[in-house]
Amino acid sequence: MARLSAHSIPDCEVRHNVPLAPYTTWGVGGCAKTLLAPRTADGLACAARRLQDEGAGFYVLGGGSNVLIADGAIETPVLLTTGVSGADAADCGDCVLVHCLPGTSVKGVLSMAVKNGWGGLEFAAGIPGTVGGALAGNSGTSAGSMSSVVEAVRTVEENGAVREWKEGSIGWGYRSCSLFNEGRRVALGVTFRLVQSDRASVVQAVKSAMKGRGYQPSASRTAGCVFKNPEGDSAGRLLDESGCKGLSVGGARVSYAHANFIESMADCTASDIMELAAMCRARVRDAFGVFLAFEIKTLGLADS
Ligand SMILES: Cc1cc2nc3c(=O)[nH]c(=O)nc-3n(C[C@H](O)[C@H](O)[C@H](O)COP(=O)(O)OP(=O)(O)OC[C@H]3O[C@@H](n4cnc5c(N)ncnc54)[C@H](O)[C@@H]3O)c2cc1C
Structure with missing residues (x-):
C-alpha cells in the first residue's frame, strides 16, 4: 500500500x-x-x-x-479504535438506549449503567476491551452475551458506505457476530438496549458476576480464554485434565488458576504463546480426541 x-x-x-x-x-x-x-x-x-x-x-x-x-x-x-470513544443515552420509557462509539470501554459503559441503575449489561463485569471488540466477538459469559443487549450497530461497509443494522438482521453465535465473521467491515457505533432498574439491584448483579470470576487469574497478563468451549464441554476442564496447568514455553505459562488462560511473563513472545497453545491442543487431542479452536484472534500468525 x-x-x-x-x-x-x-x-x-x-x-x-x-x-x-x-x-x-x-x-x-x-x-x-x-x-x-x-x-x-x-x-x-x-x-x-x-x-x-x-x-x-x-x-x-x-x-x-x-x-x-x-x-x-x-x-x-x-x-x-480506542481514541474513538464516548457514550450517550436516550430514555425510552421502560428502557434506555445507550449509543456508544466503538472504542468506548465496556467497563465505562457498565459504570454508566451502574450509576444510573440500568440493568442488562451486568454479565460483562470484568470483561476488558472496547464495545467494538465485544460486539465483534459476541463477548460474554454463561450469564449472557452482547447479543442479548445490542439494539443496533453502525458500520462502515466494504464499499465505504455507512450502514445501520437493527437487532433482527444480525446473526449471533457463540463468540461470533455475523457482521464481522470476515474481514473488512468496521463497527462505527453500537446501541445497547438496557432496562430501567434500580441501582442496588444492578450493583448486586455486578458483584455476583465478579464473584463468578474468582477462579480466573487476575494479577497476570492474559487475553482471557485462549480456546473456545467445544459443544457441550469446557475447554478449561479438558486442558486441566490433560495436565496443561503450569506448562510453559519461554515466557508463556498456562495459568495454575485456570487452564484456559495463558499468562505472559517477562520476555514472553508471541511465538512462545503460539508454541504453548499448540502443545496444549496436542495434549487435549491425544487425551480426548477433541480439537480446540481458538477463541483469541491472531494477527500475522497462521492458526493450524
Ligand atoms: C482478564 C480477561 C478476562 C476476559 N474475560 C472474557 C469473558 O468473560 N468473556 C469474553 O467473551 N471475553 C473475555 N475476554 C476477552 C476479551 O476481553 C473480549 O473478547 C473483548 O470483548 C475484546 O475486546 P477488545 O476491544 O479488546 O478487542 P480486540 O482484542 O482489540 O479485538 C478482538 C476482535 O474484535 C475485532 N474488532 C475490534 N474492534 C472492532 C471494530 N470496531 N469493528 C470491527 N471489528 C472490531 C478485532 O479485529 C478482533 O478480531 C477476557 C480478556 C481478559 C484479558
Whole structure:
C-alpha cells in the first residue's frame, strides 16, 4: 500500500513502525508498519474508507484483550479504535438506549449503567476491551452475551458506505457476530438496549458476576480464554485434565488458576504463546480426541 502521510486523513493520526505490544493485554507482538489512530467517528470512517480503497486488507484493533499479534514487522495496516470513544443515552420509557462509539470501554459503559441503575449489561463485569471488540466477538459469559443487549450497530461497509443494522438482521453465535465473521467491515457505533432498574439491584448483579470470576487469574497478563468451549464441554476442564496447568514455553505459562488462560511473563513472545497453545491442543487431542479452536484472534500468525 502507498505510504500514508501523517496528515492524509482528517481526525486521524498516522504513525509508522509502531510497537503494538503496549496495545495488547498480553503485552507481546511486533511493530506495525502503519498504524492509523482516528480521534473521531468521522476520522474512523475516513480511515476505514481509505484502507478499503487501497484494497490491501487491514486489521481493526480495539482494546487488544483478545488478540495475539506476531513478533516482528506487521505489514497489515492496523486501525486502532480506542481514541474513538464516548457514550450517550436516550430514555425510552421502560428502557434506555445507550449509543456508544466503538472504542468506548465496556467497563465505562457498565459504570454508566451502574450509576444510573440500568440493568442488562451486568454479565460483562470484568470483561476488558472496547464495545467494538465485544460486539465483534459476541463477548460474554454463561450469564449472557452482547447479543442479548445490542439494539443496533453502525458500520462502515466494504464499499465505504455507512450502514445501520437493527437487532433482527444480525446473526449471533457463540463468540461470533455475523457482521464481522470476515474481514473488512468496521463497527462505527453500537446501541445497547438496557432496562430501567434500580441501582442496588444492578450493583448486586455486578458483584455476583465478579464473584463468578474468582477462579480466573487476575494479577497476570492474559487475553482471557485462549480456546473456545467445544459443544457441550469446557475447554478449561479438558486442558486441566490433560495436565496443561503450569506448562510453559519461554515466557508463556498456562495459568495454575485456570487452564484456559495463558499468562505472559517477562520476555514472553508471541511465538512462545503460539508454541504453548499448540502443545496444549496436542495434549487435549491425544487425551480426548477433541480439537480446540481458538477463541483469541491472531494477527500475522497462521492458526493450524
Ligand atoms: C482478564 C480477561 C478476562 C476476559 N474475560 C472474557 C469473558 O468473560 N468473556 C469474553 O467473551 N471475553 C473475555 N475476554 C476477552 C476479551 O476481553 C473480549 O473478547 C473483548 O470483548 C475484546 O475486546 P477488545 O476491544 O479488546 O478487542 P480486540 O482484542 O482489540 O479485538 C478482538 C476482535 O474484535 C475485532 N474488532 C475490534 N474492534 C472492532 C471494530 N470496531 N469493528 C470491527 N471489528 C472490531 C478485532 O479485529 C478482533 O478480531 C477476557 C480478556 C481478559 C484479558
